[in-house]
Amino acid sequence: MRGLGTRATGAERALQAVITAVAGFTALTLSVSACGTGGTGARDEGPARSDSVAAGTATPAVSPSSSPERVDAVALVKDDPLVSTAVKHDLKPCVADEYPVDVSYGKLTGGTANDIVVNVMTCGDAVGVGSYVYRVDGDGYQNVFRAEEPPVYAEIDRGDLVVTQQVYEKGDSVEYPSGEEVITYHWSTGRFAEQTRTHNDYSKVVGGDTPSPAKG
Numbered sequence: 001m002r003g004l005g006t007r008a009t010g011a012e013r014a015l016q017a018v019i020t021a022v023a024g025f026t027a028l029t030l031s032v033s034a035c036g037t038g039g040t041g042a043r044d045e046g047p048a049r050s051d052s053v054a055a056g057t058a059t060p061a062v063s064p065s066s067s068p069e070r071v072d073a074v075a076l077v078k079d080d081p082l083v084s085t086a087v088k089h090d091l092k093p094c095v096a097d098e099y100p101v102d103v104s105y106g107k108l109t110g111g112t113a114n115d116i117v118v119n120v121m122t123c124g125d126a127v128g129v130g131s132y133v134y135r136v137d138g139d140g141y142q143n144v145f146r147a148e149e150p151p152v153y154a155e156i157d158r159g160d161l162v163v164t165q166q167v168y169e170k171g172d173s174v175e176y177p178s179g180e181e182v183i184t185y186h187w188s189t190g191r192f193a194e195q196t197r198t199h200n201d202y203s204k205v206v207g208g209d210t211p212s213p214a215k216g
Contacts, residue, residue, distance in 0.1 A: 073103045082143045087130040094123035106156040128153040161185040
């Protein structure tokens with residue numbers, strides 16, 4: 001009986017060794033397979049890298065546009081023979097070296113370089129006394145538009161030049177004109193051509209002189 005018992009114990013040990021070996025081999029196979037195909041950790045990192053590449057391809061980085069070249073607008077106006085003597089004479093600093101000049105850069109005349117719109121105003125009440133458009137011409141600038149009938153102000157609007165001139169009637173104060181003319185110009189065949197003109201009448205009740213009530 002002890003012989004049978006001993007043989008049974010040896011068989012059990014042999015069987016246990018086989019089971020252990022098979023289990024170890026299986027675990028090793030699964031580990032290698034996980035490393036080859038990407039386990040949970042690999043899958044977590046894989047899609048993240050893939051999404052990043054896709055986002056970069058779909059939305060490439062946009063280089064910042066270069067700033068337009070700044071000019072000395074005061075010198076430009078003072079050196080311009082087309083600007084009236086009166087505007088040049090009145091173009092003086094308001095405070096220290098600050099001049100009453102507004103400058104805008106943009107495309108108006110179809111050139112590759114930005115055009116320059118200069119508005120000259122008075123210091124006290126900021127009334128526009130002159131509006132000018134300069135176009136790049138070789139190494140300098142060419143005056144291609146001027147309006148010196150105050151109050152006047154010019155702006156760039158979607159590739160067109162929009163000039164606003166306030167209208168005064170007898171008795172109007174500087175602060176409260178009677179209305180305005182808004183004129184839109186478009187560059188065509190080497191010059192600015194008027195496209196539209198709008199007249200606006202201002203209310204005398206809002207901001208201006210309130211009319212006296214009628215007596216009964």
